[in-house]
Every structure is written in structure tokens, then in C-alpha cells.
Amino acid sequence: xxxxxxxxxxxxxxxxxxxxxxxxxxxxxxxxxxxxxxxxxxxxxxxxxxxxxxxxxxxxxxxxxxxxxxxxxxxxxxxxxxxxxxxxxxxxxxxxxxxxxxxxxxxxxxxxxxxxxxxxxxxxxxxxxxxxxxxxxxxxxxxxxxxxxxxxxxxxxxxxxxxxxxxxxxxxxxxxxxxxxxxxxxxxxxxxxxxxxxxxxxxxxxxxxxxxxxxxxxxxxxxxxxxxxxxxxxxxxxxxxxxxxxxxxxxxxxxxxxxxxxxxxxxxxxxxxxxxxxxxxxxxxxxxxxxxxxxxxxxxxxxxxxxxxxxxxxxxxxxxxxxxxxxxxxxxxxxxxxxxxxxxxx
Numbered sequence: 237x238x239x240x241x242x243x244x245x246x247x248x249x250x251x252x253x254x255x256x257x258x259x260x261x262x263x264x265x266x267x268x269x270x271x272x273x274x275x276x277x278x279x280x281x282x283x284x285x286x287x288x289x290x291x292x293x294x295x296x297x298x299x300x301x302x303x304x305x306x307x308x309x310x311x312x313x314x315x316x317x318x319x320x321x322x323x324x325x326x327x328x329x330x331x332x333x334x335x336x337x338x339x340x341x342x343x344x345x346x347x348x349x350x351x352x353x354x355x356x357x358x359x360x361x362x363x364x365x366x367x368x369x370x371x372x373x374x375x376x377x378x379x380x381x382x383x384x385x386x387x388x389x390x391x392x393x394x395x396x397x398x399x400x401x402x403x404x405x406x407x408x409x410x411x412x413x414x415x416x417x418x419x420x421x422x423x424x425x426x427x428x429x430x431x432x433x434x435x436x437x438x439x440x441x442x443x444x445x446x447x448x449x450x451x452x453x454x455x456x457x458x459x460x461x462x463x464x465x466x467x468x469x470x471x472x473x474x475x476x477x478x479x480x481x482x483x484x485x486x487x488x489x490x491x492x493x494x495x496x497x498x499x500x501x502x503x504x505x506x507x508x509x510x511x512x513x514x515x516x517x518x519x520x521x522x523x524x525x526x527x528x529x530x531x532x533x534x535x536x537x538x539x540x541x542x543x544x545x546x547x548x549x550x551x552x553x554x555x556x557x558x559x560x561x562x563x564x565x566x567x568x569x570x571x572x573x574x575x576x577x578x579x580x581x582x
Contacts, residue, residue: 439492
């Protein structure tokens, strides 16, 4: 089966969740070809439409045109597109069976995290038009049940859920004290780890407040953002392959994000057997609290502080068991291969 995967960037360009997902798909379809905007930019005149909030859609048209050109010379059996990277696909190559993967919805992001911010209006009104357009004629996949509900509620789209996965061989619990020594951490008490951007959508102000006021714990902040904070142990731009050491150096994950669909941080931390103190968003809308630690209804300092105390008092929770049952690469591989065969035959 000749498979093309369309995405805005590859992992060397942007080390994000969608790019990690593409790497996982490459394991499922070893002979696939990944087409990104950097490979397709010559298909359209150079311009930047960021100010008009349609730059990603312009990039998607270029990627779709590049795919069509390759398909004419050497036909593909299946194309898998991420977000709006395949927005023009059914216009330029209508006969090719296609799977459309939604990693989140702009409408859900707007309602969940962007009220009062400059990105609210385009995310609520403009981008959803293009998301629906991109899904036309394709088999729609959502990476979580939350995303499936949003696609149905906001766009009237039916979606098949295939949850993301984590390598249980690479992400596993390691000896805590050894990991702290490797990272140069000289703190013997509890450590909570936060992984992500340092902005309001991720609830970072809660992390800052906890680091400032909870002197009985330390916060280990792993981020791609530029950050200096004397109240935290800060690690910047850590390679993904090093993350098991950072997770294993901690005692619990802090996850105050206001909106998520299916964060890799959470399932990687589970694979490393960390209990969670998390906001009820993304995967945590469909996970039982007893399986992970504490799942909180609100993003505020007091609730998270109490959640930390609750988790530290509990007996050790094996979150890795949930990762093994629900987020394995074997399950991910089997489900995508089965869907690909179904779509191609259909």
C-alpha cells in the first residue's frame, strides 16, 4: 500500500504533538512518504497570510498541490492528512482514498481557552469553516473522544476515534534518585513536573503560583519557551528521547491546561508511572480519577494545591497500567492499519 502523509511540518522543524504523531504513523506505514510545506512551498507564490489568519490554509493548499503532482506520476493508494494540511486535496485528487485526522478543533480551542484573547474570533469563526471544508470526502479520525464530540457538536461531522500512543519501551519508570542525580537536582522532597508552553492556555500562572508558595515541593518545568524563574527548576528544549529521565525524576505531573484534546505529555507521564494532578480536559474527560490521581474541575491555585496534597497522601497509583491497556503502539498500529485497509477497499 503506497501511503502519503500530509502535515505542515516535520519533527526537525517543529517538535510538537502533531509532528510526533506523524513519526508514529511512519512506524505503522514504514514505506510511507511524508509531505510538508517546506517541500511544497514552490507550488504557490511566496506570501504570508498570518495577519489574515489563513496562513495554515494557504500552506495546506500548497501541500495538496504538491501531493497531486506526485500522485499523477506515481499513484498513491491512500493519503492521510493532518488538520488543514489537506484542505485542497479533494479538488486536485478527488479519486484518492483519504483519511482526515483532527488533533483538536479550533472551535473547541476558542471556547475552552481563548475567550478574552486575540485569537478567539478567528478560531471561533474563520478556522472552523476551513476545518469542515478539509473533511469533505474523507474518512474523519479524531485522536480523542473529546475531539470526536467537538466535531459532532460544532461541525456535524461523524468521526472514528483512534487514540494516540506512546512507546512503552522508550517511556518507562526509571530509578528516581538516579534521574535526579543525572539532572543535577539536589532536592530530596516531592517534585511536580510541568511540561509545555508557559502561557495562559496551559494554565502556567497556576504553576508559577504553586512554585512561589509551596516551599515543601519543587516544580520542574520543562518547556520550549524562554523562561527564567528562581522558584522553579527550569529545563529548556529537552529532546523527546530524554523525557523519561525528567518524568522519572518527579513524583507527580502537574497539568493545569485549560484546553487539550489528547496531550502526549499525559500519556508519556503515565508510561513513566507518574500520578497526575490534572484539569478535566482532553483525555481526562474520559478517564476515571482513581486510575490516575486527581482530576480537577477548575484551573486555580487552591484546587491544584489541594490536589497535590491528596496525591502525596495516596498509596502509589500505577498509571503505567492504564498506558499499557489504552495507549500502546501495538493498539495504535493495529487500528490504523485496519482503518487504512477499510478505506482503500471502500
